[in-house]
Amino acid sequence: xxxxxxLFSLLFAVQAYATKARVLALANSPQLIDEQSIFANIxxxxxxxxxxxxxxxxTAVSSxxxxxxxxxxxxxxxxxNADDTLVVALGHQDEAVIxxxxxxxxxxxxxxxxxxxxxxxxxxxxELNSYGVGYFYxxxxxxxxxxxxxxxxxxxxxxxxxxxxxxxxTLVNSAAAAANTRFDGAGYLAxxxxxxxxxxxxxxxxxxxxxxxxxSGVESSSNTVQVVRLGLTDSTPKDSSTFFxxxxxxxxxxxxxxxxxxxxxxxxxxxxxxxxxGLEAQATSWLVLRGSVKQSxxxxxxxxxxxxxxxxxxxxNGALSEYAAGPGNTVVAIGAGFTLQRLTIDGLLKASTTxxxxxxxxxxxLGLKYLF
Amino acid sequence: xxxxLVIAIALTAINAQxTRARVTALANSPHLIDTAxxxxxPADVHWLGGDYVNIETGATDTFGTPVTSPxxxxxxxxxxxxxxxxxxxxxxxxxxxxxxxxxGAAAGVPAAFQKNQQNPLELTYxxxxxxxxxxxxxxxxxxxxxxxxxxxxxxxxxxxxxxxxWDAALRLGLTNTVEIGGTGKYTGxxxxxxxxxxxxxxxxxxxxxxxxxxxxxxxxGTETAKFDNQTIxxxxxxxxxxxxSEFFYGVSLLQSNSKETVSDTKVxxxxxxxxxxxxxxxxxxxxxxxxxxxxxxxxxNSKTEVAGVTGAETAPGTGDTVVATGAGLKFNKVTVDGTxxxxxxxxxxxxxxxxxxxxxxxxxxF
Numbered sequence: 076x077x078x079x080x081x082l083f084s085l086l087f088a089v090q091a092y093a094t095k096a097r098v099l100a101l102a103n104s105p106q107l108i109d110e111q112s113i114f115a116n117i118x119x120x121x122x123x124x125x126x127x128x129x130x131x132x133x134t135a136v137s138s139x140x141x142x143x144x145x146x147x148x149x150x151x152x153x154x155x156n157a158d159d160t161l162v163v164a165l166g167h168q169d170e171a172v173i174x175x176x177x178x179x180x181x182x183x184x185x186x187x188x189x190x191x192x193x194x195x196x197x198x199x200x201x202e203l204n205s206y207g208v209g210y211f212y213x214x215x216x217x218x219x220x221x222x223x224x225x226x227x228x229x230x231x232x233x234x235x236x237x238x239x240x241x242x243x244x245t246l247v248n249s250a251a252a253a254a255n256t257r258f259d260g261a262g263y264l265a266x267x268x269x270x271x272x273x274x275x276x277x278x279x280x281x282x283x284x285x286x287x288x289x290x291s292g293v294e295s296s297s298n299t300v301q302v303v304r305l306g307l308t309d310s311t312p313k314d315s316s317t318f319f320x321x322x323x324x325x326x327x328x329x330x331x332x333x334x335x336x337x338x339x340x341x342x343x344x345x346x347x348x349x350x351x352x353g354l355e356a357q358a359t360s361w362l363v364l365r366g367s368v369k370q371s372x373x374x375x376x377x378x379x380x381x382x383x384x385x386x387x388x389x390x391x392n393g394a395l396s397e398y399a400a401g402p403g404n405t406v407v408a409i410g411a412g413f414t415l416q417r418l419t420i421d422g423l424l425k426a427s428t429t430x431x432x433x434x435x436x437x438x439x440x441l442g443l444k445y446l447f
Numbered sequence: 448x449x450x451x452l453v454i455a456i457a458l459t460a461i462n463a464q465x466t467r468a469r470v471t472a473l474a475n476s477p478h479l480i481d482t483a484x485x486x487x488x489p490a491d492v493h494w495l496g497g498d499y500v501n502i503e504t505g506a507t508d509t510f511g512t513p514v515t516s517p518x519x520x521x522x523x524x525x526x527x528x529x530x531x532x533x534x535x536x537x538x539x540x541x542x543x544x545x546x547x548x549x550x551g552a553a554a555g556v557p558a559a560f561q562k563n564q565q566n567p568l569e570l571t572y573x574x575x576x577x578x579x580x581x582x583x584x585x586x587x588x589x590x591x592x593x594x595x596x597x598x599x600x601x602x603x604x605x606x607x608x609x610x611x612x613w614d615a616a617l618r619l620g621l622t623n624t625v626e627i628g629g630t631g632k633y634t635g636x637x638x639x640x641x642x643x644x645x646x647x648x649x650x651x652x653x654x655x656x657x658x659x660x661x662x663x664x665x666x667x668g669t670e671t672a673k674f675d676n677q678t679i680x681x682x683x684x685x686x687x688x689x690x691x692s693e694f695f696y697g698v699s700l701l702q703s704n705s706k707e708t709v710s711d712t713k714v715x716x717x718x719x720x721x722x723x724x725x726x727x728x729x730x731x732x733x734x735x736x737x738x739x740x741x742x743x744x745x746x747x748n749s750k751t752e753v754a755g756v757t758g759a760e761t762a763p764g765t766g767d768t769v770v771a772t773g774a775g776l777k778f779n780k781v782t783v784d785g786t787x788x789x790x791x792x793x794x795x796x797x798x799x800x801x802x803x804x805x806x807x808x809x810x811x812x813f
Contacts, residue, residue, distance in 0.1 A: 238472030254636060313813065316780065318500060320524070352524050352535070354500050354811045358778030366502040366809050368522030370537040372568045399591035402509040403565040405538035409809060426807040430504045430518060432785060434800030 094442025096421040100410025102367035106276045106308040117207035120198035131441040155212035164194035172226045175260035176288040181384045182296040184252040187224040190215035191280040205234040224250040239269040249416040266425040280304040297333040315357035331381045345377035363412035375401035466808030468784040472773030474722040474738035477653040478771045480539035488607035488616035493580030498813035508563040516540040516547040534571030543620035543638045546603035560633035564588035579610040596628025615643040636660040655680040673708040692727035719746040730778040
């Protein structure tokens, strides 16, 4: 068992400490261990050392974005001793909070994202088992206009041999756009189970979230989202490079109970079979190149009996829709990491979609990390 | 025989593991063996030096405004199992079922039907025994919007074989349809493409045949267009390899006949394009490449007839000189290729911070 764990940690030896740019360039593949992955899987914290990570981005997060990658944030991780790791993150917009707020914003009033969020995570590596605990908090109130937001939640994880169990739960997720317009999204739960083999990872993800919005006490929207993801990834390290591939089945069901202050009682459902492959290679002692391709194959079905806005869920376009085989979703991502002593600068090559490399189209999603 | 094999291997040794950008920069020369040429002759997977991952940058088509290849994102991975090779490609747009080919404006397809393959998937399998390798590829795509009654589907097969001094490939487009609700339907006929080559005394003789067509119907089922095209290419070329560089030149006889029955339009062309190219290892980490292609005015005829009346005729035709340049950056097992934006219309002749590389692709050899 120890050999398996050792091999598993060695598998990700190519720049295990990285940034949002790395995660995006590698297709958000679930086997990645990264300081960004600790928010979804807190067990990864026990693989980290001392670091400071800074992610470029906006301070004022637009309400039209659900993307957790577009805002500025910083993390510092410290090994308290050989077994304990503490990470503090400032500015991290967690999907447990903003996904449901984004949906509510698309369906009605514009609700704030997390304002000055703080996230504290602690992990302990034991001889047999390891675990992690995290807590996030944010708060804002404009006493004149009545605009406010508040969020808090727990992040728990347990590693027992090749099995990993982890969950994220929101205790508070509320916002007010004005004195009479309110949002409530508490009760988000993401429960996950992983099993790690020699080179592969099997995983099951169950996510349940809800959003309720009201105006002057009258419910304007109410939706519940359930997502099930069952998948497999495999990684093959060789000569300072890692090739990986993966596939999963993603089933999403959204129950609409209220929309535009009227009874809805309709659903959105989708089933997808995305597969992906990618690589991360140590090109030179100072340069890491990475890239991935991801696309749905054979199964790309969706039925939207509600008419959710474009971008809310897969294949939604603002009107009623039903796809037996949905539109193209091939995603290519290429990134680079520059290592200078203990400093690493990661970025996503804008050429991923533009094909161009020049002074106008070079790196985006810039992140900087220092190991100490 | 051994001398022929050596020549054949030498022809393909420089940066054989490359990308669309390399093929573009080298004028799509018929002698190239590349990760991009696998989509023409699947047997090329055995001649790339090993297993590989190839990622090509670009945007994605979502059945709206089409992305014209090679501007689309795609990727391919090939892994070996003993003498066999398995390949998986995502996102590649085949010439038979894309707006860059038979579904495009150049083929006279109405704008409503100019749609690319959606989420195309290609599976390749091949074996190599001794000097000869063969492979086959299955191509599939499907799209069905039940509300708008829009559909797209394609199914095709590619077969290829290659040995020391010869190569052959066959491509069959079995289904190729686009339906637009309230507008009509586009149906491709059985598309046949074949090409081959033979190396004889340092000259590579090559040829290609393409038989394609489509028909379109309006929403009432009335035929609005019926198009057929036959293209034949016969060519010869040679390469000179020296000191880490490869210089090649060749000529082709290119004949194309197309006919659209409903409007009674015929287009014929006959040309003698020549091409010259070079690929050189400028440094251990840098490969530079370029080519020029032009139809000689000795034979450069085209004629368009509508209902028997000549609408256009040139003999010889207008200038078609095309220069392409590119660079490949090599980092151990990773190669990053691009074409120089200096070759592009908007940034012609410029090399600066705003005009550097485009059509970026990356290949990793296991």
